[in-house]
Amino acid sequence: MNNSVTNNKSAHAKRRADSNLGIKRQQQRPRLDMNQAPRIPVRSTLASRSNHNSPTASTTERLSNISASSITSNSRLSNASINSNSSRISASSSSSTKSMSATTKAKKPIFDKTKKSIPTWDTKGRLNQLQAQLTETSEEVNEIEKLQQDLESSLQSKDGMLREAMQKVTDLERTIQETEERHQDELDKIRERFVSKNRELIYSNERRKKQFAGFESELSTMEFEYRKTKRTIEDEERENTTLKTQKRQVEGSLAELDAATRNKRLKKKNLMSELTAAEEKSETLSSRIESKGQYIQELQRTLLQNEKLRRKDHDKLQELKGNIRVFCRVRPAINSKTEPNLINARFFGDDNESMELTELTSSTLGRTITKSHTFTFDRVFSPEASQKDCFEEISQLVQSALDGFNVCIFAYGQTGSGKTFTMQGPTFPTEETSGMIPRAVQQIYEVVQQLKQFGWEYNMEGQFLEIYNETINDLLGNSSNYGRIKHEIHHEKNGKTSVTEMTSVVLDSPSKVKLMLRKANQNRATGATNMNERSSRSHSVFTLQLTGRNAATGETTSGILNLIDLAGSERLSMSGSTGDRLRETQAINKSLSCLGDKL
Numbered sequence: 001m002n003n004s005v006t007n008n009k010s011a012h013a014k015r016r017a018d019s020n021l022g023i024k025r026q027q028q029r030p031r032l033d034m035n036q037a038p039r040i041p042v043r044s045t046l047a048s049r050s051n052h053n054s055p056t057a058s059t060t061e062r063l064s065n066i067s068a069s070s071i072t073s074n075s076r077l078s079n080a081s082i083n084s085n086s087s088r089i090s091a092s093s094s095s096s097t098k099s100m101s102a103t104t105k106a107k108k109p110i111f112d113k114t115k116k117s118i119p120t121w122d123t124k125g126r127l128n129q130l131q132a133q134l135t136e137t138s139e140e141v142n143e144i145e146k147l148q149q150d151l152e153s154s155l156q157s158k159d160g161m162l163r164e165a166m167q168k169v170t171d172l173e174r175t176i177q178e179t180e181e182r183h184q185d186e187l188d189k190i191r192e193r194f195v196s197k198n199r200e201l202i203y204s205n206e207r208r209k210k211q212f213a214g215f216e217s218e219l220s221t222m223e224f225e226y227r228k229t230k231r232t233i234e235d236e237e238r239e240n241t242t243l244k245t246q247k248r249q250v251e252g253s254l255a256e257l258d259a260a261t262r263n264k265r266l267k268k269k270n271l272m273s274e275l276t277a278a279e280e281k282s283e284t285l286s287s288r289i290e291s292k293g294q295y296i297q298e299l300q301r302t303l304l305q306n307e308k309l310r311r312k313d314h315d316k317l318q319e320l321k322g323n324i325r326v327f328c329r330v331r332p333a334i335n336s337k338t339e340p341n342l343i344n345a346r347f348f349g350d351d352n353e354s355m356e357l358t359e360l361t362s363s364t365l366g367r368t369i370t371k372s373h374t375f376t377f378d379r380v381f382s383p384e385a386s387q388k389d390c391f392e393e394i395s396q397l398v399q400s401a402l403d404g405f406n407v408c409i410f411a412y413g414q415t416g417s418g419k420t421f422t423m424q425g426p427t428f429p430t431e432e433t434s435g436m437i438p439r440a441v442q443q444i445y446e447v448v449q450q451l452k453q454f455g456w457e458y459n460m461e462g463q464f465l466e467i468y469n470e471t472i473n474d475l476l477g478n479s480s481n482y483g484r485i486k487h488e489i490h491h492e493k494n495g496k497t498s499v500t501e502m503t504s505v506v507l508d509s510p511s512k513v514k515l516m517l518r519k520a521n522q523n524r525a526t527g528a529t530n531m532n533e534r535s536s537r538s539h540s541v542f543t544l545q546l547t548g549r550n551a552a553t554g555e556t557t558s559g560i561l562n563l564i565d566l567a568g569s570e571r572l573s574m575s576g577s578t579g580d581r582l583r584e585t586q587a588i589n590k591s592l593s594c595l596g597d598k599l
């Protein structure tokens with residue numbers, strides 16, 4: 001649209017420029033000067049008009065030819081002036097020329113060669129001839145002068161006519177110029193009207209286009225809606241067909257159902273009679289169930305009593321077995337080169353309670369002497385005994401802890417004798433090699449699950465401490481607090497012993513025990529400069545607090561299971577320790593002898 005407007009504007013401007021140019025051209029057009037003979041532009045203008053309108057052009061040409069051939073001496077009469085004159089001028093010139101030509105034709109030639117020549121000696125004859133010729137020539141001159149006067153007068157009248165014609169031409173030119181100017185003004189107005197009309201048309205065209213675009217989008221929306229509706233109708237038709245088919249099927253099924261219902265009614269009748277019989281039977285059964293329920297309650301009461309009896313029996317058994325029991329476990333040789341079989345061991349006894357050690361020594365006389373030592377314990381575990389075998393023996397003690405007893409299991413022995421292995425297991429334990437602590441927790445967890453049916457709910461919390469050089473460290477706490485926090489031992493009135501500011505972990509699943517042992521081992525390693533030495537020279541105590549409550553009977557129990565890995569016991573004389581080591585050994589021995597005193 002802008003382009004078209006610009007184009008219109010430029011076209012309009014061009015037309016304006018052209019019209020100005022036209023005016024300038026008209027202004028530049030030379031005006032006719034009456035004193036100067038007609039100029040080329042005027043002649044061209046008139047010639048173009050006269051060529052079309054005037055039939056006398058040929059007459060003018062003829063006049064010019066005649067004038068040129070016969071009146072060459074007249075300088076005022078030019079070809080141009082004659083050519084540019086109107087037909088009237090041409091006509092009058094033509095008549096003058098005719099008369100002049102007639103006169104010229106009537107004259108005899110001055111030197112007529114056809115005349116008879118006069119001999120040179122005839123002077124008189126020749127004089128007469130010359131006089132005759134002079135007379136003739138004078139007459140001709142007179143005639144020409146007369147003709148010239150005629151032509152001059154004719155020319156003057158024609159000049160007047162020419163001026164008149166020129167004036168008309170000037171008037172006409174003015175009229176033409178005015179007309180052209182008026183036409184130009186009208187043309188400009190028409191052009192302006194055209195431009196504004198054109199602009200209006202462009203605007204309305206744009207409006208129409210927008211409307212058209214709107215109609216088109218509306219149309220496409222309607223088309224989309226139409227297609228959608230068509231699809232919906234098709235879908236509905238399909239669904240309708242399906243429904244009709246289904247209806248037929250349902251009708252068929254209904255008929256089948258009718259038949260089936262009739263059968264069912266029959267069956268129902270039979271069943272009703274069966275139900276009546278069953279109800280009678282049920283009543284009989286209900287009374288029997290009632291009596292059974294009473295019986296079950298009695299059984300549960302008996303079971304509870306039995307459970308109590310079991311506890312008592314278990315307690316008695318443990319007492320009979322001895323409140324303090326000592327087992328001996330002989331670890332296998334780990335490296336045959338560094339640990340040669342110096343001692344022969346023999347295990348015997350009905351309950352594997354004895355062992356005989358035979359050693360070879362040299363007498364003072366140099367003879368080899370065999371010395372035998374027999375030891376008896378509550379149970380002896382040979383090197384082949386597994387972790388499972390060891391745990392079976394202490395599992396009854398673990399049960400006692402659940403029954404509300406305080407149980408302590410110590411591992412005592414020399415450095416490297418297998419105390420940590422027995423209590424915790426190796427660094428990366430398997431199900432086979434896991435030690436007494438994880439096994440004890442696993443058993444407690446299983447028994448707690450079983451006891452739930454008798455109404456028992458247990459809470460299990462574990463603590464892990466280390467006693468190094470008479471100082472207590474919390475193995476489940478932050479190792480950076482070692483030496484900062486002072487833990488104290490409290491003996492309570494109810495006979496229980498507790499340690500202050502210890503971290504307690506709820507051990508409600510065996511996996512948590514694994515995590516707890518890992519953390520304790522890490523802390524033990526962090527607190528030591530050398531792990532083996534530190535673990536060898538410190539006591540570790542794992543305490544499991546078990547509190548149970550029976551919602552059915554209202555009974556409560558509170559037991560403690562302590563699993564203790566004691567520091568390696570060395571004889572001072574044999575260890576050869578000095579300095580810090582000596583102090584460590586002294587502390588260990590002191591604590592071990594205290595323990596021995598207590599036991």
Ligand SMILES: Nc1ncnc2c1ncn2[C@@H]1O[C@H](COP(=O)(O)OP(=O)(O)OP(=O)(O)O)[C@@H](O)[C@H]1O
Pocket residue numbers: 330331332334413414415416417418419420421422426532535536537566567568569
């Ligand atoms: N019954 C066993 N079967 C196999 N290997 C064992 C057994 N007992 C101990 N060991 C191994 O013997 C080595 C020493 O065992 P452990 O560290 O348990 O002795 P320790 O008495 O705890 O020593 P310390 O007093 O230095 O702590 C370990 O490599 C351990 O794996």
